Amino acid sequence: MARKIGSSGPQTEAAIHKAGLRLIYxxxxxxxxLQHLAAEVGIQKSSIYNHIESKQDLLFQIVKGHMDDLxxxxxxxxxxxDSSPSERLEAFVHFHVLYHAERSExxxxxxxxxRSLDPENLAYILGLRARYEDKLSTxxxxxxxxxxxxxxxxxxxxxxxxxxxxxVGTWFKSAGRLSKEEVAAMFSDMVLRSIxx
Amino acid sequence: MARKIGSSGPQTEAAIHKAGLRLIYxxxxxxxxLQHLAAEVGIQKSSIYNHIESKQDLLFQIVKGHMDDLxxxxxxxxxxxDSSPSERLEAFVHFHVLYHAERSExxxxxxxxxRSLDPENLAYILGLRARYEDKLSTxxxxxxxxxxxxxxxxxxxxxxxxxxxxxVGTWFKSAGRLSKEEVAAMFSDMVLRSIxx
Numbered sequence: 331m332a333r334k335i336g337s338s339g340p341q342t343e344a345a346i347h348k349a350g351l352r353l354i355y356x357x358x359x360x361x362x363x364l365q366h367l368a369a370e371v372g373i374q375k376s377s378i379y380n381h382i383e384s385k386q387d388l389l390f391q392i393v394k395g396h397m398d399d400l401x402x403x404x405x406x407x408x409x410x411x412d413s414s415p416s417e418r419l420e421a422f423v424h425f426h427v428l429y430h431a432e433r434s435e436x437x438x439x440x441x442x443x444x445r446s447l448d449p450e451n452l453a454y455i456l457g458l459r460a461r462y463e464d465k466l467s468t469x470x471x472x473x474x475x476x477x478x479x480x481x482x483x484x485x486x487x488x489x490x491x492x493x494x495x496x497x498v499g500t501w502f503k504s505a506g507r508l509s510k511e512e513v514a515a516m517f518s519d520m521v522l523r524s525i526x527x
Numbered sequence: 528m529a530r531k532i533g534s535s536g537p538q539t540e541a542a543i544h545k546a547g548l549r550l551i552y553x554x555x556x557x558x559x560x561l562q563h564l565a566a567e568v569g570i571q572k573s574s575i576y577n578h579i580e581s582k583q584d585l586l587f588q589i590v591k592g593h594m595d596d597l598x599x600x601x602x603x604x605x606x607x608x609d610s611s612p613s614e615r616l617e618a619f620v621h622f623h624v625l626y627h628a629e630r631s632e633x634x635x636x637x638x639x640x641x642r643s644l645d646p647e648n649l650a651y652i653l654g655l656r657a658r659y660e661d662k663l664s665t666x667x668x669x670x671x672x673x674x675x676x677x678x679x680x681x682x683x684x685x686x687x688x689x690x691x692x693x694x695v696g697t698w699f700k701s702a703g704r705l706s707k708e709e710v711a712a713m714f715s716d717m718v719l720r721s722i723x724x
Contacts, residue, residue: 356642358555441697442639445553482713486705489698490691490714497690500638508683516679517687524721 343381345371347395350388355435359389359446389443390451396436397458403429404465415473416526420518422466426495427514437499463488470525480527491521540578542568544592547585552632556586556643586640587648593633594655600626601662612670613723617715619663623692624711634696660685667722677724688718 349370353362364385368375382388409421430437444452467488473479481487495517502510546567550559561582565572579585606618627634641649664685670676678684692714699707 357557360554361557438639442635482716483705486710486713487717489694490717493694493697494687494691497686500690501686508680513683516683519679520684520687520721523723524717526720 342371342373342377346378346381346388347392351392351435351439354389354392354439354443359385359443364388386446386448386451389446390448390455392436393440393443393447393455394458396433396440397455397462400429401458401462404462408465411472415469415476415478416522418469419473419522419525422469423491423495423518423521424511424514426492427498427517428510430496431498431502431510431513432504434499434502437496463492466491473525478527479525481525487525491524494521539568539570539574543575543578543585544589548589548632548636551586551589551636551640556582556640561585583643583645583648586643587645587652589633590637590640590644590652591655593630593637594652594659597626598655598659601659605662608669612666612673612675613719615666616663616670616719616722619666620688620692620715620718621708621711623689624695624714625707627693628695628699628707628710629701631696631699634693660689663688670722675724676722678722684722688721691718 346367349367350362353367353370356362362385364378365375367388368378371378382391404425407421407425409418411418413421444455447455467484470479470481470484470487474481474484498510498513502513504510543564546564547559550564550567553559559582561575562572564585565575568575579588601622604618604622606615608615610618641652644652664681667676667678667681667684671678671681695707695710699710701707
């Protein structure tokens with residue numbers, strides 16, 4: 331059981347999110363209990379409600395937190411539209427692979443528990459996800475417009491490329507034979523060749 | 528509730544697998560109950576044990592059934608090594624996309640509930656999965672050997688390509704703007720370009 335950390339403040343909230351993620355990852359949303367969560371964090375179950383309204387709210391906060399962080403990092407790290415589409419695509423591939431290679435539990439929960447979000451929460455999260463997907467689609471369409479990329483369908487290409495890149499979350503091991511930078515370079519090579527006209 | 532179909536015979540077993548898949552898809556393995564499963568199938572809970580030993584056994588049978596069917600179909604439908612690596616790769620892409628485009632629930636359960644398999648069952652399933660992955664890796668290595676493909680790492684390329692193709696299970700809609708054949712053609716184009724030397 332985790333060390334007791336008190337029942338209020340942003341530290342507790344972060345601990346609740348972290349333990350919540352872990353519990354949902356292990357047992358699935360339906361089987362995860364707030365009772366168990368409180369025990370993991372080392373606070374009373376009633377104190378949990380100072381931080382989250384419900385188990386549904388916990389899931390929403392976890393998924394929203396991940397998407398907000400991802401969008402923030404992408405806005406900060408990705409090159410502007412001054413760069414060429416190829417440079418922007420290469421940067422996007424590296425960013426996405428490096429960001430996701432060591433967030434396998436978060437990615438798993440986000441992908442597998444969208445089904446457990448209430449309709450309103452789901453719509454909000456899908457909106458954030460669409461904003462992220464649009465970053466890649468925009469690069470692909472810009473490259474097409476200047477005659478650099480040849481793409482049959484930018485939406486399908488976006489879904490396919492994101493799935494390829496995100497797969498690092500399921501098989502990449504930081505102690506494995508390849509570094510995440512090497513994997514990013516390999517995928518960057520494949521993705522660029524797959525669409526350069 | 529489903530129509531009563533009696534409590535023995537292969538028809539009941541098929542009904543148990545189908546209802547089990549649906550329940551695990553909706554609630555997750557940990558929260559799915561055999562009580563609920565029996566009600567869905569329309570038999571007594573005790574009769575379930577004529578067909579499965581436990582909930583763990585049910586999950587294993589569902590996942591194993593999917594992998595056996597997939598391997599059988601691949602052995603039947605994919606071209607032999609007489610064909611060129613490019614032809615074999617194109618055929619593999621089409622096969623994988625068409626096979627998975629309309630099996631989203633099965634794919635979801637198989638990918639998300641590997642964590643719920645007992646170690647021995649998991650090892651068996653990962654063995655079947657490796658057999659399937661090897662079909663693609665072999666095509667990639669054969670193409671590399673004859674100087675047709677240029678690949679940085681056949682394992683990474685295999686994982687990336689399979690993830691790209693399998694993504695149809697999460698976003699393809701049979702009533703959508705594209706047919707699964709069109710999606711297969713798009714992915715085939717991208718995959719071939721991504722590795723042809």
